[in-house]
Amino acid sequence: MTYANPDRRETISRLLNPKSIAVIGASSDFGKVNGRPLKHLIEKGYAGRILPVNPKYEEIAGLVCYPSIEALPEAADLAIIALPAAHVCDCVEKLGRKGIRTAVIFSSGFGEMGDEGKVLEKRLAETAKAARVILLGPNCLGFVNAFDNVYATFSQYADGETGAGPIAFVTQSGAFGTAIAALVRQRGLGLGYFLNTGNQADLSFAELMMAIVEDPRIKVAAGYLEGITDGDALVRLARKCQELGKPLILTKVGRMSSGARAAASHTGALAVSDAVFDAVVRQYGVLRARNEEQMLDMLEVFCQPRRACGSGLGIATQSGGAGVMMADRAEEVGLTVPELGAATQARLAAVMPAFGAAGNPVDVTGQFVARPELLTESVVSLLDDPDIDVAIVWLQLMTAHVEPLLGIFREIQQRTVKPFLVCWVAAPDAAIKGLRAADIPVYTAGERAVEAAAALARYGMQRKTSEDAVSPSGSPACPGTTGSGMQPTVEASSWLREAGIPMAHARLAESEDHAVALWRDSARPVALKIESPDIPHKTEIDGVILNIDDEAGIRSGYRALIERARTAMPDARLSGVLVQEMAEGHVELVIGVQRDPVFGMIVMVGFGGILVEVLKDVTFRRAPFDRSEAYSMLDDLRMSRILDGVRGKPAVDREAISLLLFRLSHWAAAMEPRLSELDLNPVLVGEAGPSVVDCVMILEE
Template sequence: MNPTDTSPRAQVIARLLHPRSIAVVGASADLAKINGRPLKHLIDKGFGGRILPVNPKYREIAGLACFADIASLPDGVDMAVVAVPAREVVASVEALGARGVPAAVVFSSGFGEMGEAGRALEQRLADTARRAGVLLCGPNCLGFINAFENVYATFSQYADGETGPGPIAFVTQSGAFGTAIAALVRQRGLGLGYFINTGNEADLQFAELMLAVVEDPRIRVAAGYLEGLTDGDGLVRLAQRCRELGKPLVLTKVGRMASGARAAASHTGALAVEDAVFDAVIRQHGVLRARNEEQMLDMLEALAQPRVCEGFGLGIATQSGGAGVMMADRAEEVGLAVPELSAATQQRLAAVMPAFGAAGNPVDVTGQFVARPELLRESVVTLLDDPQVHMGIVWLQLMTAHVDKLVGIFEEIQARTTKPFFVCWVAAPAAALQRLRALGIVVYGAGERAVEAAAALARHHAGRRRPPQALERSAPAAAPAGAADHQGMLPSVQAAAWLQAAGVPMAPVVLAHDADAAVAAWRYFGAPVALKVESPDIAHKTEVGGVLLRLDDEAAVRAGVATLRANAARHAPQARIDGVLVQPMAAGHVELVVGVQRDPVFGMVVMVGSGGVLVEVLKDVAFRRAPFGVDEGLAMLAELRMGAVLDGVRGQPAVDRRAIAQLLADLSRWAAATPRLAELDLNPVRIGADGPVAVDCVMVLRDPPA
């Protein structure tokens, strides 16, 4: 439990996870059944508290006194396991509340996962639990294990084997797949301190339970498996707390390629698919994402070891030059550097290397180290001593006849170094893996996997060194007249004025109702102008031929007004036309799109990307949850593939990245303080010598959901 959270709910979660007495409602004398297995595990694993079976069929089970009903339970029961048919669960939870039992794990299925009727029953269960004052884990869950205190409130197969406590807390929404991951963790000898399956999450959700267990000082790493998410704020709070504690959080979430695209007026809305936003928000808050269960385990193995990585420099020592090149390539792809070694390091290497080896980085020690073990030992120690190398990987293969010698070498390297290093041993003998892991040495079976795990370790420690971003919200700029209750697309002139007042640089714009007014606006600006059709029914003007550029005489402006009206009549005959927007042509040789979307899980999300008409085709975009600061804006720009364009290409000057990042940060704070904003597109935002300026705006207002 978070020591700063003394709320009644937090105290009940603590009693759930650290109980001194457990009732098993629906307990069976057949310890192989689902409702008998938790009794078996609690007894066999040595739970030190009271175990209280409840079932009117028995007077005792496995030597334990059995209670006829919940009302007969003694005072002070901390939590209950509910293992009865779905139709009996609501009454059981109601009885638990009446008896003063504050929390329950509900194994029973037959709820939301079963369709409309099941969802109605689940809602009834949640309402009953709330009225009765009982916190629920589940229903339709495997329960949980607190291995530190031998609490086995579960029927999971994982509990059948050795479940000694370890430094990892694992919370999963999936029972079967979560059990498989837990078994793989055990296979690698890592150890779970907590295993929790949240099931249908009728009450307690993933983030709330993980928040409770990461507070345990025995936990060094948190891992989670997600299939869906509704509590974005809870996940962000979890990530922030993990960062405060210095504990990495690794998540695997399925559904990466699901489109999730919403019908949206803005490019931002069309591009802000569920997974893209999830990925960006967790990265923003220092969470590591694994593609699958094997990569999650690779990351956990790297992150559970205690050594700190002080940078992104990777040193590679190999038995094969080809393997070294492959790993160096992958290192560059995942954001690591494979630095050139200092002259002093190269001299030290040359003194021990065979003449046909390579003393650069990667270091190729060749197969000679079998005859001369000091080659590998001294090469790796020297490599890790280089100031530009922050961690190392040693690659070798087979060597079945030399396990003792190699394990001894790695043990010596471990004793003589302080930087993290991993062993990549391809086709390693099982005894070698077991002995290295017993020494606390991280070992992988493939080079790219080792590199990806090293990158995760480097990113985690880099995130710990970065000061937290200020998350203040600006006072919202005063809404223009009519915006307070406006629904849908706000007129462009009003939207631009609102954004300008909020500090977002906007190009001047005038609404002309006829050709005479458009000519007057052109004369007022005294420069070439753009004309754009203005309609509450046309979000993307270029798609209906609704934009004309660089008009600089009266005849061209008058003809342009007629052309825009004709194009709109042809391509969008039902659209209401309010007039024509007149703007002076904005300077700038780089175009970006900047936008905001109200995400149903995370709230206001800001996007930046390659601008222009092909934004949805190129999809070169980055997202962040609002609000955020300038440094986060700079990080967004660094993610874009068009980064080289910002730095100047083909004779064009570089643009001021910080000015763009300031626009993003200012916009994020304003958006976070403007709850009626649903969508916003600034496309394009032109960037030139004077910084960024937005020249087109689509703003959609809607009342936020209750």
């Protein structure tokens, strides 16, 4: 919950780098939660004024202790509140009267405690809004700004060495976030900022990260999420990171929690929360880590300054088996292991022993111990190849050769400009420390190194997404006065057709005679389909009859569909039977739109038909998007090669499909206030392009 404040951004900046800090409820016992921030601030050399507040003490650790907020000699830039939950609202109100505009609330006993706590948390948020106090928390560990020695925290992380580094880390979990911070420290990477959001009664993950990612000392941002409620804020953050050229790496739990609900459309059933989250963050250039270790692997590769411009991976190894394993994993994660150019192979052959391999992977064997130039020249040649964008060097043990090898890697670094990673299995500690000191990422397992290289490649190839892309000509058709619920197929198809969506022509027959007349008028074979606002999936009641081209078939088909509907769903309202010209196409897609509660209008495309919810070969994007993004959706599908023609079938026009998706995304964005779900299934695609055969549209007032 945030409130409108014209100087909010400046106030948040003051929170993160305060010139004075009041500790409300301070204790002289530095082992307690309310004593630890004082300990950290004093021991870590905070340069600003520290103002303890507690009527029990006259001084703490040589600092004057004030009996109340009112007695403070100044309005501190930041207040740390370490009081029982019942006293926090009153405290925030007093802070506002004193002119203190920011507070970190350690106190628990709020929304995390159930309904009663949620009521208290709502009261806290309302009190802060009235008092014009910006809150971090409650129920949080606070934060560390290591650049400026601000330790507004009781976290164990602050007990150890917390030298500032290029990483900004914001976490929604206190304990797990502390564990991740400790792992960062173990790797010697360095956190410039460590922030725990707590219950987010005011400041949210995205707003906090937005405030610190602009710091020029920060090179990469990382976050741990347990949930997200403001998709727009996360998208704005992702765009800002793209604009600044700073990777944003997120780990979000709940990947396998479907969150699925009963939905009238296939899109609604498939657009589960995590699948949508994953697709949207990728759309806006965010890198997602499966767990804390993968996050650390990604952070390590992005803490070094070099970036990859493509997906070509070069591998140099002293073990042929390790090279094959890494090449296999590279293909699985979207990297290519290209054949080296003739010039590169000639360079390698000039230094390679007869029993080595000058392909890719390059097997330099253990001979480089006797001939260090073998490893140096092999890796330099590999990185000079125009088809190689990033390289991995694999070796193991070499305990007696650490210093010479560190010298080799430093020389390689001096002679090249492309990124390279070292995978050193069973590496001595001195080797790991030496490589990291030289800004060379080092991993102890091959697959981890490959996955880090893949993250580097994905980031390098990401295109900045822009919602400012040119919209389709004309304004999307937006029904204004129709009621809620499933819309009549003829009307829904008409609106979509006006938006440029290729809808198969269909008309509603309210009697046998009318159906016959419509068939005669079409002068071609038709399909008959039951039409009812209560039957979204016609095939489930056998409510479709295809390819009829005679009067008897039309009449008997009409009667059969009405009878089937009445038998299967006696209470369904029957509007009649649709008479639709037969469409052609050898590829069947499903395309749809779902209004997601977090990210808004989400467009889906996948391989369709009756097996869509079994195959689940679908992908999502947040609307609106441009033609290039639409085209990339087709590449995401596991079976995308079907579009290029298989088993004698011709290829279909990907550009025509992407145009449909592009137009639909802009229409859906314009319809966000009213459109709940849209299901276009099947969409038949043939040599003439796509044709939408069936449509389920659900609107809300």
